Amino acid sequence: MSRVYDDERLAGVYQGGNEMPDASLRDWVHLIGSFAGRSSPAVVEIGAGTGMFCSAMARWLAPSGVVGVDASLPMLTQAQRLNSHPAVHYLAGTAEAVPTRSDLFDLAVLSRVIHHLPDRVRVARELARILKPGGVTVIRTTFRERLDARVYDYWPRLRELDEQRFPSQPEVLEDFAAAGFTARTVTSFARPVTASLRDYHARMRSQPQSKFTQLTVAEFREGLRRLQSDAQDEPTTCPVPVTERYDIAVLSSS
Structure with a gap:
C-alpha cells in the first residue's frame, strides 16, 4: 500500500474529506453485506483507513466482528479516535500479510484500495488464506476503463494519472482467478457524498485524497479556483448533490 498514507496531515483530513451522509453510507453497507451470504458475518476490511466503513458495518450489519487492517499508523490512530466500536478491532498490517489466523472471515472488503496494491495475485492468495471456504471478497473501486x-x-490531469495507476476490470478478475477466486458479479453503485457543490468545494480544499500529492501547487489551486467558481454559481435554493459512482467486484473463494 502506498506509503503516502503515513502522512499525518492526510490522515488528519481524510475522514472529513471522504465521509458521506449516513443514508448513503448505510446503503453502501447494506449492498456490501448482501454479498456475505449469511447473517452476522465475520468481516475484515483491508486498507481500513480511518475506519469509516468498519464502524458502519458494525452498526448496520450486526456482524460477529469486524477487523480493520491498515499499514498506516496515522490512519489507525484516527480510526481509533473517530470510529471506535465494541465490535471493531483495528490491526496494523498489510494486504499481503494480514496478521490474523486462517479461515477466519466470511467477508473481506477492499474499498478504494486495490490501485495501491501492485502484487494483486499475492493479495488475493492472502485473502484466500484468511477467508473461510466459500468466503467472499468485495472490491469497491473505479476500474480504469470507467x-x-x-x-x-476540475483536475483533469488526475484522470491521466489514474489511468496509469488504476487496474482494469479484466486485470483484477484475472489476478484473483489465479488465486482461486471465482467472479460472482461486477456491478456499479452510486450515492450522494455531499449535499451541494459548495459542500464538495469545502471538502476538496483540504486535499483529502492521496492523488492530490501528484499535482503541483499551481495545478491544485487552478482546479480549486474553477470548482469554487461553479460552487458560487450554484443556486442556494436548489443545490444539486454531488454523487460518486464506484464499481463493485464480488469474488468467491474456493
Missing part, C-alpha cells in the same frame, strides 16, 4: 469521478472535471 474513470468518471467529479474530481476529474
Whole structure:
C-alpha cells in the first residue's frame, strides 16, 4: 500500500474529506453485506483507513466482528479516535500479510484500495488464506476503463494519472482467478457524498485524497479556483448533490 498514507496531515483530513451522509453510507453497507451470504458475518476490511466503513458495518450489519487492517499508523490512530466500536478491532498490517489466523472471515472488503496494491495475485492468495471456504471478497473501486469521478472535471490531469495507476476490470478478475477466486458479479453503485457543490468545494480544499500529492501547487489551486467558481454559481435554493459512482467486484473463494 502506498506509503503516502503515513502522512499525518492526510490522515488528519481524510475522514472529513471522504465521509458521506449516513443514508448513503448505510446503503453502501447494506449492498456490501448482501454479498456475505449469511447473517452476522465475520468481516475484515483491508486498507481500513480511518475506519469509516468498519464502524458502519458494525452498526448496520450486526456482524460477529469486524477487523480493520491498515499499514498506516496515522490512519489507525484516527480510526481509533473517530470510529471506535465494541465490535471493531483495528490491526496494523498489510494486504499481503494480514496478521490474523486462517479461515477466519466470511467477508473481506477492499474499498478504494486495490490501485495501491501492485502484487494483486499475492493479495488475493492472502485473502484466500484468511477467508473461510466459500468466503467472499468485495472490491469497491473505479476500474480504469470507467474513470468518471467529479474530481476529474476540475483536475483533469488526475484522470491521466489514474489511468496509469488504476487496474482494469479484466486485470483484477484475472489476478484473483489465479488465486482461486471465482467472479460472482461486477456491478456499479452510486450515492450522494455531499449535499451541494459548495459542500464538495469545502471538502476538496483540504486535499483529502492521496492523488492530490501528484499535482503541483499551481495545478491544485487552478482546479480549486474553477470548482469554487461553479460552487458560487450554484443556486442556494436548489443545490444539486454531488454523487460518486464506484464499481463493485464480488469474488468467491474456493
